[in-house]
Every structure is written in structure tokens, then in C-alpha cells.
Amino acid sequence: xxxxxxxxxxxxxxxxxxxxxxxxxxxxxxxxxxxxxxxxxxxxxxxxxxxxxxxxxxxxxxxxxxxxxxxxxxxxxxxxxxxxxxxxxxxxxxxxxxxxxxxxxxxxxxxxxxxxxxxxxxxxxxxxxxxxxxxxxxxxxxxxxxxxxxxxxxxxxxxxxxxxxxxxxxxxxxxxxxxxxxxxxxxxxxxxxxxxxxxxxxxxxxxxxxxxxxxxxxxxxxxxxxxxxxxxxxxxxxxxxxxxxxxxxxxxxxxxxxxxxx
Amino acid sequence: xxxxxxxxxxxxxxxxxxxxxxxxxxxxxxxxxxxxxxxxxxxxxxxxxxxxxxxxxxxxxxxxxxxxxxxxxxxxxxxxxxxxxxxxxxxxxxxxxxxxxxxxxxxxxxxxxxxxxxxxxxxxxxxxxxxxxxxxxxxxxxxxxxxxxxxxxxxxxxxxxxxxxxxxxxxxxxxxxxxxxxxxxxxxxxxxxxxxxxxxxxxxxxxxxxxxxxxxxxxxxxxxxxxxxxxxxxxxxxxxxxxxxxxxxxxxxxxxxxxxxxxxxxxxxxxxxxxxxxxxxxxxxxxxxxxxxxxxxxxxxxxxxxxxxxxxxxxxxxxxxxxxxxxxxxxxxxxxxxxxxxxxxxxxxxxxxxxxxxxxxxxxxxxxxxxxxxxxxxxxxxxxxx
Numbered sequence: 255x256x257x258x259x260x261x262x263x264x265x266x267x268x269x270x271x272x273x274x275x276x277x278x279x280x281x282x283x284x285x286x287x288x289x290x291x292x293x294x295x296x297x298x299x300x301x302x303x304x305x306x307x308x309x310x311x312x313x314x315x316x317x318x319x320x321x322x323x324x325x326x327x328x329x330x331x332x333x334x335x336x337x338x339x340x341x342x343x344x345x346x347x348x349x350x351x352x353x354x355x356x357x358x359x360x361x362x363x364x365x366x367x368x369x370x371x372x373x374x375x376x377x378x379x380x381x382x383x384x385x386x387x388x389x390x391x392x393x394x395x396x397x398x399x400x401x402x403x404x405x406x407x408x409x410x411x412x413x414x415x416x417x418x419x420x421x422x423x424x425x426x427x428x429x430x431x432x433x434x435x436x437x438x439x440x441x442x443x444x445x446x447x448x449x450x451x452x453x454x455x456x457x458x459x460x461x462x463x464x465x466x467x468x469x470x471x472x473x474x475x476x477x478x479x480x481x482x483x484x485x486x487x488x489x490x491x492x493x494x495x496x497x498x499x500x501x502x503x504x505x506x507x508x509x510x511x512x513x514x515x516x
Numbered sequence: 517x518x519x520x521x522x523x524x525x526x527x528x529x530x531x532x533x534x535x536x537x538x539x540x541x542x543x544x545x546x547x548x549x550x551x552x553x554x555x556x557x558x559x560x561x562x563x564x565x566x567x568x569x570x571x572x573x574x575x576x577x578x579x580x581x582x583x584x585x586x587x588x589x590x591x592x593x594x595x596x597x598x599x600x601x602x603x604x605x606x607x608x609x610x611x612x613x614x615x616x617x618x619x620x621x622x623x624x625x626x627x628x629x630x631x632x633x634x635x636x637x638x639x640x641x642x643x644x645x646x647x648x649x650x651x652x653x654x655x656x657x658x659x660x661x662x663x664x665x666x667x668x669x670x671x672x673x674x675x676x677x678x679x680x681x682x683x684x685x686x687x688x689x690x691x692x693x694x695x696x697x698x699x700x701x702x703x704x705x706x707x708x709x710x711x712x713x714x715x716x717x718x719x720x721x722x723x724x725x726x727x728x729x730x731x732x733x734x735x736x737x738x739x740x741x742x743x744x745x746x747x748x749x750x751x752x753x754x755x756x757x758x759x760x761x762x763x764x765x766x767x768x769x770x771x772x773x774x775x776x777x778x779x780x781x782x783x784x785x786x787x788x789x790x791x792x793x794x795x796x797x798x799x800x801x802x803x804x805x806x807x808x809x810x811x812x813x814x815x816x817x818x819x820x821x822x823x824x825x826x827x828x829x830x831x832x833x834x835x836x837x838x839x840x841x842x843x844x845x846x847x848x849x850x851x852x853x854x855x856x857x858x859x860x861x862x863x864x865x866x867x868x869x870x871x872x873x874x875x876x877x878x879x880x881x882x883x884x885x886x887x888x889x890x891x892x893x894x895x896x897x898x899x900x901x902x
Contacts (some may be wrong), residue, residue: 308834316834317865341865342901345540358721358762367542368647370622373721377762378792381799385834395734429793505611510658510665511717514608516539516571 282402283419290442291398297472299502300324303494308386311486318384324395325507331355332395333507337515338384348512351376355399356424364512371512380429387458387480389429392449399426405504406434415439430457437452441465443473451484457481469498539902541568544898546870550685552890559895562590565642567601568902579606583651587642594681595641601651611660617649621669623712623725624769625758626784628805628824628844631769632754634727635710637675644686644874650675664715671708674730677745686876686891691742696734698749699776706730706749719761725754731775734873748776763790767805782809786824801828803842821847837861847881853877870897 277285292478305471306318319339324332331353338347346366361376379391401421409416423430431454436446443465449458464476478491505511549559565587572580583602589595606615623633636649640672652675657668679692700706710728715722727750734745752773759766765788772781786805794800803826811820823845831837844854853876860870872895 310834341862342540343836343862343866343868343899345901358760359714360760368622369620370624373625373716373758373760373765375760375763375765375788375790378790378799381792382797382832383831385836399617503610505660505662508660508662508665509721510660510714514613 264512267512279405282405283421284398286402286405286417286419286437286442287398287403287421288446290437293442294472295326298326298499301495301500301502302474305492305494306384306386306388307490307492308384309488309490316385318386320384320393323502323506325502325504327352331397331463334395335507335512335515344516348515350507350509351394352507352513353395353397355363355397359394362509362512364515367511371509373509377427379425379427387482387485387487388478388491391423391425391428391430392460392480401433408439411436411438414445416445441473443467456483468496472498474498525671536573538571539571539900541566542899543567544720544897544899547893548893548895551892551894554890558591558786560590561685562588563792564588569602577607577609579608581606589641592680592684594684596677597639597641597678599651601649603651613660615654615656615658618653619656620649620651621667623723623754625721625723625756626766626769626786626805627767627788627803627826628786629769629784629807631771631782631784632717632723632751632752633733634725634750634754634757635669635671637677637732639678641678641680650678664713667712667714668850669708669710669712671710671729672705674704674706674747676704676747677732679745685893686733688743690736692736693739693742696745696747697729697737699746700730700735704730708833712754719810721756721758723754723756725752725756727752727754729842735776735819743886750775762791764788776797777811779809783807789819797832799828799830799832801830802826803828805871822853823847835862851877866901868899868901870899871895872897 261272280475282310294515301321301323304320305323307348308316308318317340319390321337321339323335324333325334327417334351334353336349338344348364350362350364351359359376363372364370365372368492376390379394380389382388383393401423404420406420409418415441418490419435420432420475421435422432429452430449431452432450434448435444437443438445443462445462447460448456449460451457459477459481462475463479466476476493479488481488531609538637543566544564545752546563548563550557550559550561553559553778565585567585570582574580580600581604583600585597585599585601587597600618602617604615604619607614610815621635623635625628630646636652638646639648639650640646642648652671653673655670659666660880676696680687681694698704706729708727710725710729712725713725729750731748731750734747736743737746752771755770757768767787768783768785770781772779774780784805784807786803789802791800791802799869803824805824807822807824809820824842825845826840826842829839839857839859842854842856843852845852855875857873859871860868862868873893874895875892
């Protein structure tokens with residue numbers, strides 16, 4: 255009896271040291287999400303060149319190239335510009351997005367053939383981006399408020415200690431019922447995300463490869479691979495020429511500026 | 517005008533020698549088959565056009581843009597064209613930019629009709645939907661701010677609408693004189709002015725515009741054996757509103773104008789709803805637009821009291837396949853005046869296959885200019901991008 259009490263005391267001591275203080279799994283999940291967000295804030299602006307490689311079931315590959323410019327917005331989602339370079343029929347098309355923590359994003363499209371800036375509906379976040387395995391909601395800025403969280407377990411992922419956190423999209427029109435995020439214990443950055451469709455079945459897995467530290471502060475990946483288990487397709491996004499906090503102008507993200515971008 | 521182009525070309529060739537030129541473009545080959553056999557008309561038509569773009573950044577502020585356009589039409593020489601859609605020099609400094617030369621701009625929010633879009637002349641020989649434009653010589657000044665822009669245009673030269681020289685497919689069934697008449701004594705050298713201010717406020721897009729100059733749309737004066745295009749002076753105020761509510765877009769364009777006749781109002785109002793994720797990843801967009809034109813019988817328009825229904829089908833596949841279906845019905849006559857299906861898919865990263873079916877059925881006994889003949893067609897195109 256005495257032995258058992260002692261054992262319990264030791265266990266609870268161990269538990270409280272890992273959990274810091276008694277907190278629910280929801281609180282722990284939320285805290286980890288906030289920490290990940292805090293670690294990755296303060297980058298101000300970022301430009302990066304993106305190559306997407308779409309691979310179908312038969313292994314045939316299709317390449318898309320886009321350039322991205324993003325601006326961090328205090329207290330709201332980020333502003334982002336995507337300039338399409340290939341396929342050539344969409345070359346020169348520009349997409350401008352103002353993402354928001356809650357609700358729909360604001361989105362505009364510049365169509366160079368018509369010289370037209372068009373405000374578009376962004377409510378379809380679950381649709382594929384350029385025919386790839388990435389949905390618009392996978393690509394848009396990840397804000398803490400977009401999900402509710404629950405800590406699941408501590409685990410090892412490719413030899414590294416991780417926290418596995420479940421997150422459920424707050425957004426009604428999300429294509430997912432839930433996601434499982436493997437967060438690196440030390441750096442609090444995602445190493446893998448599993449996506450579950452609205453019916454709760456496993457849909458996609460995203461792998462994060464080649465993290466490098468930029469500006470001595472920010473972890474950025476070289477490659478993201480999204481594997482669609484239901485379709486048998488996969489898409490790899492490769493990032494090149496990251497440039498962070500270089501002083502991008504706010505008016506670059508003005509609707510009327512879209513026609514000036516090349 | 518010619519002198520201006522020559523000067524610009526001179527400056528242009530000097531710069532292209534040593535600067536980094538960004539070249540892109542489109543080459544299109546289309547084969548059209550008219551479904552109604554008519555004794556005096558051909559049933560087959562081949563069209564080729566090449567549009568290229570040469571962009572030269574000179575330094576951080578200055579750049580040049582040339583967009584030559586060439587078109588060949590197997591049916592008639594009057595439809596051949598060699599032109600510049602754009603040929604201009606740009607100066608950008610912070611929130612201000614200026615452009616001098618031939619340019620193209622687009623105003624508006626609706627899909628079936630572009631009422632406020634007045635700056636560029638419509639290239640009616642290039643397409644039947646009126647979305648192709650001729651380059652307009654202008655000085656353009658733009659001031660950007662975080663949610664919109666203020667634009668000013670000074671246009672020293674007017675470009676007439678091109679008509680085919682004789683009775684042709686998809687052309688009014690009348691002979692149109694190549695000698696136009698003008699209200700203003702300066703004719704095509706009249707200097708036109710335009711202004712536009714745009715603003716985005718939350719989920720609303722707003723714009724107001726002003727135009728004072730030569731009417732881009734001529735009225736037709738009937739003479740003994742032909743019609744003469746008459747270009748009046750036009751004063752036009754335009755308003756554009758677009759609202760976004762989730763998957764719904766609400767669109768409205770209004771113009772209040774005084775041309776050859778008294779002040780008149782016209783508007784196009786409608787909505788677009790996107791139903792996403794149908795049968796997997798397919799997006800279905802439903803469009804509905806109502807067009808009203810107060811000028812009615814005096815007006816050179818075929819949209820006095822019309823309804824437009826459209827459907828956009830975006831497959832969201834790797835080939836970027838999409839389809840558009842559109843139909844117009846006249847409320848007064850309960851008559852379907854236009855039906856159109858377009859589709860396209862990517863064959864290689866630089867090649868797109870397009871198909872189009874067009875059925876036009878508008879007969880207006882009192883206005884032969886806006887009566888479309890039995891020129892229904894089926895068209896296959898291959899478009900190459902570089």
C-alpha cells in the first residue's frame with residue numbers, strides 16, 4: 255500500500271514535469287499551437303520561388319512554377335501574392351489574397367489577357383490549387399484561430415521527439431474533419447501532417463523536408479510533399495531563394511498594383 | 517499617330533539592344549465550320565493570330581512594353597491585321613506611375629456585357645463577344661493606395677471601329693462605308709479625357725468613372741446604297757459595384773450617358789454563385805445577369821431588356837479543363853438570341869485545345885445593323901504559348 259502511494263506520487267511528479275502544470279489535452283494542444291505561431295512570427299515579409307511537381311497514379315509528372323510574396327499582418331492573417339509562370343497558358347496571372355483568422359479570405363485575380371483585376375469568391379478553400387494535391391486551405395497562412403486543438407501523445411518521428419496534436423478546422427467549408435500534426439519537440443515546427451476527409455477517412459499526408467534556419471530565427475523547408483492516399487497521386491513543392499524581412503512595400507499588395515507585377 | 521508609333525519604335529530598338537527583354541506570347545490557329553450553307557458564303561474559315569509581348573525593364577523606374585498583334589483570316593483581307601495592342605513607356609515611382617503610348621485597360625465587373633469599359637475601341641472583327649480590343653494611344657496617370665487607385669487618361673487620337681469591307685460572315689448584312697462621319701470637327705484627332713477611381717471596402721469593390729470624348733460605338737446613318745458610321749461626342753458617368761458574400765458574388769454596372777441623343781441610363785446587374793466540390797473537385801459556377809438600356813431603339817445595342825444565363829464548369833484537373841455555357845434571352849420578345857458553349861483543356865504545358873459552338877438568332881427588321889444572320893458555327897482552336 256505504502257509502495258503504491260509512493261509510486262503514484264512519483265508518477266504524478268513525472269507527469270507534472272512534462273505537462274508543466276495540470277492542464278487538459280485541449281489546453282496543451284492550444285499552447286503548442288500558440289508556441290509554434292509565436293516562434294514563427296516577426297518575419298515581416300518573405301519572397302520565395304516555388305516549383306510544384308504533380309505526379310499522377312501512373313507516375314507521370316507535371317511541373318508548375320509560381321513566385322510568392324507575403325506580408326505578415328499584425329492581428330490578422332497574412333497578405334500574399336502568387337505570380338504564375340508555368341503552365342504557359344496562365345503565365346502572368348496574379349493571385350492576391352488577404353487571409354483572415356476567422357471567415358473567408360479576400361481574393362483577387364489579375365487576368366493579363368483581359369487586363370482585368372477580378373474580385374473572386376474564396377469560400378471554396380477545399381478545392382485543389384492548380385490541379386495539385388494541395389488545397390487552397392493547405393497553402394494559406396496558418397493561424398492559431400483557424401482550428402481547435404487537442405494534444406494526443408508524445409512520440410518519436412524519424413528519431414526525433416515529437417508532440418502529436420490533433421486540430422479541427424473551425425471553418426465550416428473546410429475539406430477536413432481533422433488533422434494530426436507531428437510537432438518537433440525541440441523546435442516546435444511541423445514534421446508531418448495527416449489529413450482526414452469530412453467522413454473521417456485518411457485522405458492525405460504531408461511531409462516537411464530539409465528545414466533550414468533563415469535570418470538566424472526562422473525555420474523554412476526546402477520541400478513539402480503531399481501524398482493523396484485516396485487518389486494515389488502526390489505533389490511536391492520545392493522552395494528556392496527565400497528572402498525574409500527585406501522590406502517589401504505594403505502597396506505591392508494593393509489590388510491596383512496587380513497589373514504592374516511581372 | 518504614325519509619327520508617335522515611329523518615334524516609340526525608334527526609342528524601342530535602341531533599348532532592346534542591351535537590355536534584358538522578357539518575351540512571351542500566344543499563337544492561335546482556329547478552324548471554323550459554319551453550319552448553315554448559304555450560296556454566297558463559304559462554310560469553312562481559317563484564322564491565325566499571333567500576339568507577342570516584349571517587356572524591357574530599363575531601370576527600377578522606367579520600362580517599355582511592346583505588344584504586336586497579327587491576324588490572318590482566310591475569308592477576307594479586311595480582317596487581316598497588323599497592329600500594336602500596346603506600345604508604351606512606363607515610369608513607376610512608389611505609389612505613382614505614368615504610361616505614355618498605346619495601351620489597353622479594362623473597366624468593369626460584369627461578365628455578359630461591359631458597359632463602363634469605354635477606353636479602348638472594340639475589335640469586332642477579332643471576336644464576337646466584344647472582349648478583344650484595339651490599342652488606344654494615351655497618356656495614363658495612376659495613383660495607388662492600399663485599397664484602390666485613381667487613374668487619369670488623356671487620349672489624343674481616336675481609333676474607329678473596323679468593319680469588313682463587304683457582306684461577310686458574322687457581320688451586319690449591310691454595306692458599311694469606310695468613310696466615317698464625326699460630330700466633332702477635329703474628327704479622330706479630338707482629345708478625349710477619362711477618369712476612374714476604384715476602392716475595396718471589406719467585401720465590396722467600388723468604382724466611379726467619367727469619360728468625355730468620341731463615342732466608341734458609332735450609330736449607322738443610312739444612305740442610298742450603304743451605311744456610314746457616325747461618331748458622336750459622348751459624356752459618360754459609370755458606376756461599378758461588386759459584393760462578395762461567401763460563394764455569392766453580386767455585380768452591378770450602371771452608365772449614365774449623353775451621346776447623339778438625350779441623357780440615358782443603362783445597367784447590367786446580376787450575380788454569380790459557385791457550387792464547389794461537385795463530384796469530387798469540380799466547381800460549378802452559375803451566372804445570371806440582367807441588362808437594361810434606356811436608349812432602346814435609338815441605341816446601337818442589342819441588350820435593351822435581356823437576360824443572360826451562364827454556367828462555368830471548372831474540372832480542377834491537371835489539364836486545367838473548363839467549360840462555359842452562355843445564353844441570352846430577350847424579355848420583350850421571349851426569344852433566345854444567343855447560345856454559346858466554350859471548352860478548353862491543356863495538352864502540354866504550352867499547348868491548349870479549345871472548342872466553341874456559337875448559335876446566334878437575332879432578327880430585328882427595323883435594325884439590320886444588329887440583326888445577326890444565320891452564321892452559327894463550330895470552331896476548333898489550338899493555342900500555343902511561349
